[in-house]
Amino acid sequence: MTVATLASEPSSRDRILDVAEGLFARRGYAGVGMKEVADGVGLGKSSVFHHFASKAELYSAVCARILSTIEDRLVRSLAEGGAPQVRLERLVGELMELLAAHPSYARLLLRSLFEDDDLAGDGPEEQAAQRAIGGIMESMATLLKEGMASGVFRASSVPHVLLLTVGQIAFPFASGEFGQEVLGKDVFDPAQVKRLKKEALELVQFGLVEQGRA
Amino acid sequence: MTVATLASEPSSRDRILDVAEGLFARRGYAGVGMKEVADGVGLGKSSVFHHFASKAELYSAVCARILSTIEDRLVRSLAEGGAPQVRLERLVGELMELLAAHPSYARLLLRSLFEDDDLAGDGPEEQAAQRAIGGIMESMATLLKEGMASGVFRASSVPHVLLLTVGQIAFPFASGEFGQEVLGKDVFDPAQVKRLKKEALELVQFGLVEQGRA
DNA sequence: CTCCCAACCGACCGATCGGTCGGATCTACT
DNA sequence: AGTAGATCCGACCGATCGGTCGGTTGGGAG
Numbered sequence: 001m002t003v004a005t006l007a008s009e010p011s012s013r014d015r016i017l018d019v020a021e022g023l024f025a026r027r028g029y030a031g032v033g034m035k036e037v038a039d040g041v042g043l044g045k046s047s048v049f050h051h052f053a054s055k056a057e058l059y060s061a062v063c064a065r066i067l068s069t070i071e072d073r074l075v076r077s078l079a080e081g082g083a084p085q086v087r088l089e090r091l092v093g094e095l096m097e098l099l100a101a102h103p104s105y106a107r108l109l110l111r112s113l114f115e116d117d118d119l120a121g122d123g124p125e126e127q128a129a130q131r132a133i134g135g136i137m138e139s140m141a142t143l144l145k146e147g148m149a150s151g152v153f154r155a156s157s158v159p160h161v162l163l164l165t166v167g168q169i170a171f172p173f174a175s176g177e178f179g180q181e182v183l184g185k186d187v188f189d190p191a192q193v194k195r196l197k198k199e200a201l202e203l204v205q206f207g208l209v210e211q212g213r214a
Numbered sequence: 215m216t217v218a219t220l221a222s223e224p225s226s227r228d229r230i231l232d233v234a235e236g237l238f239a240r241r242g243y244a245g246v247g248m249k250e251v252a253d254g255v256g257l258g259k260s261s262v263f264h265h266f267a268s269k270a271e272l273y274s275a276v277c278a279r280i281l282s283t284i285e286d287r288l289v290r291s292l293a294e295g296g297a298p299q300v301r302l303e304r305l306v307g308e309l310m311e312l313l314a315a316h317p318s319y320a321r322l323l324l325r326s327l328f329e330d331d332d333l334a335g336d337g338p339e340e341q342a343a344q345r346a347i348g349g350i351m352e353s354m355a356t357l358l359k360e361g362m363a364s365g366v367f368r369a370s371s372v373p374h375v376l377l378l379t380v381g382q383i384a385f386p387f388a389s390g391e392f393g394q395e396v397l398g399k400d401v402f403d404p405a406q407v408k409r410l411k412k413e414a415l416e417l418v419q420f421g422l423v424e425q426g427r428a
Numbered sequence: 429c430t431c432c433c434a435a436c437c438g439a440c441c442g443a444t445c446g447g448t449c450g451g452a453t454c455t456a457c458t
Numbered sequence: 459a460g461t462a463g464a465t466c467c468g469a470c471c472g473a474t475c476g477g478t479c480g481g482t483t484g485g486g487a488g
Contacts, residue, residue, distance in 0.1 A: 012435075012436090026330045027244065027329075027330070028242045028243075028244060028245070028325075028328070028329075029242075029245070030241065030242060030244040030245035031242070031243070031244035031245075033474075033475065033476085034475085034476065034477085035474085035475085035476095043435095043436075043437090044436065044437045044438075045437090045438095045476090045477090046436075046437060046438080046439095046477085046478080046479090047435070047436050047437070049476090049477065049478085050434080050435065050436070051435090053477095054476080054477080055476065055477090107328055110324065110328070110385075110388075111242075111325070111328060113388075113389055113390060113391075113392045114242070114321055114324070114325060114388060114389075114390060115241075115242075116240045116241070116390065116391070137396060154416070154420060156413055156416065157409055157413055159396050159397045159398065160386075160397065160406075160409050160410050160413040161413050161417065162396055163385070163386045163389065163393055163396050163397065163401075163410070164382050164385075164386060164410070164413060164414055164417060165382070165417075166385065167381045167382050167383075167384065167385020167386060167389070168378050168379070168381050168382035168385075169381075170381065170385070171324075171377070171378075171380065171381020171382075171384070171385055172374075172377045172378060172381060174324075174327075174328060175327055175328075175377065175381070176327060176328060176330060177327075177330070178327045179377055182351060182373050182376055182377050183373045183374065183377065184373065187377075192374075195371055195374050196374050196377070196378070199370055199371055199374040199375050199378060200378055202368070202370065203375065203378060203379075203417075206368055206420075226465080226466090247444075247445065247446085248445085248446065248447085249444085249445085249446095257465095257466070257467085258466065258467045258468075259446090259447090259467090259468095260447085260448080260449085260466075260467060260468080260469095261465070261466045261467070263446090263447065263448085264464085264465065264466070265465090267447095268446080268447080269446065269447090
């Protein structure tokens with residue numbers, strides 16, 4: 001175990017995670033070679049295997065780190081309290097800001113959902129990741145249920161709305177060149193992020209049609 | 215050139231496309247080997263290379279076939295006419311039904327957007343795919359603009375809303391096991407599709423909050 | 429000084445990758 | 459019968475894959 005790593009330059013392990021995160025996001029699990037990761041960090045391939053026993057373990061560690069970051073931010077946001085609508089808007093806003101601040105996040109996470117084997121392993125990292133994702137979905141579901149119970153949200157199927165909304169929030173930041181083409185500007189440009197947030201919040205509040213009620 | 219393929223069993227080329235579509239959707243471009251495709255069809259690897267010059271060309275052909283199918287359905291839907299709100303609802307409904315009827319579509323297309331090199335080639339298939347995707351986005355953007363101009367849709371930024379909405383519609387059908395876990399049932403089960411459609415349409419109409427207007 | 433151990437490396441392993449090549453088989457047309 | 463073209467195959471190619479192994483550093487503890 002390393003002594004403390006006192007706020008100075010990051011350890012090799014962290015630098016490996018950083019490089020792997022970017023590569024996995026851009027090319028997917030199968031598209032990245034351990035040699036590539038090692039070169040990106042400036043180490044030999046066997047040195048990477050010294051820190052992570054296998055490619056799958058490295059991938060799990062990358063996912064787990066992202067998911068725990070998101071979960072932290074999310075529970076902190078929800079803990080601030082307020083009416084359901086306030087909490088929802090804060091949550092959506094902060095989630096989008098987080099995804100915008102880390103361009104790898106949305107892409108990597110959506111990609112990981114698409115792997116059919118998923119995080120099928122049973123290592124501690126996989127378990128941590130599963131727990132984090134469970135916590136994230138659970139707390140969002142609870143918020144929606146509360147809002148519906150108190151009548152401030154339309155009555156609807158929580159799981160279905162959850163699935164739809166997750167896609168709405170995460171997709172733009174994972175869409176890469178496609179998103180850039182649609183917007184005409186970089187999706188991660190602060191002005192675009194701000195606009196995306198505004199439109200998403202209004203979509204949640206009003207929908208697309210002027211003056212609700214059929 | 216084959217004579218006619220008169221509605222009987224599909225040609226080897228089509229069977230290769232079918233198998234490759236499923237595999238690329240489940241494991242991504244880099245995660246699929248040509249041997250795997252060949253085995254799935256029941257051919258030798260070199261026979262697959264007889265029909266498609268390279269793996270990249272096969273991938274492009276798969277994408278192009280899907281995109282042209284979607285574009286066809288979409289322009290036919292829009293051509294039926296009606297008020298903007300009617301056209302929008304019909305479009306969203308048909309799009310979701312199409313994605314639901316072909317479980318590979320959403321996953322493969324979202325995955326293809328995540329590849330950083332995208333469909334960078336300049337073969338005829340790539341061009342057809344690019345044209346199809348352009349047509350799809352263009353026609354949806356036009357519909358939104360018309361609705362806003364006539365006041366039935368809230369005034370908002372068309373490109374941003376487009377990006378958000380595409381994610382909302384496509385993600386559930388790409389989310390695989392994750393979606394199944396959230397819903398508790400298979401995403402492609404007809405009852406779930408119906409519910410997903412209903413919730414998506416209501417989200418578009420009313421948003422999440424009861425009785426619009428802040 | 430010695431011993432230890434984490435960190436690191438180059439060389440190597442069997443397997444698989446995308447792709448090529450020469451030839452076999454079949455059908456259709458002359 | 460002869461031939462052209464489409465389809466298919468087994469064997470093979472160099473490169474790269476994830477992963478292993480033996481060994482070399484270098485700093486901290488005894």
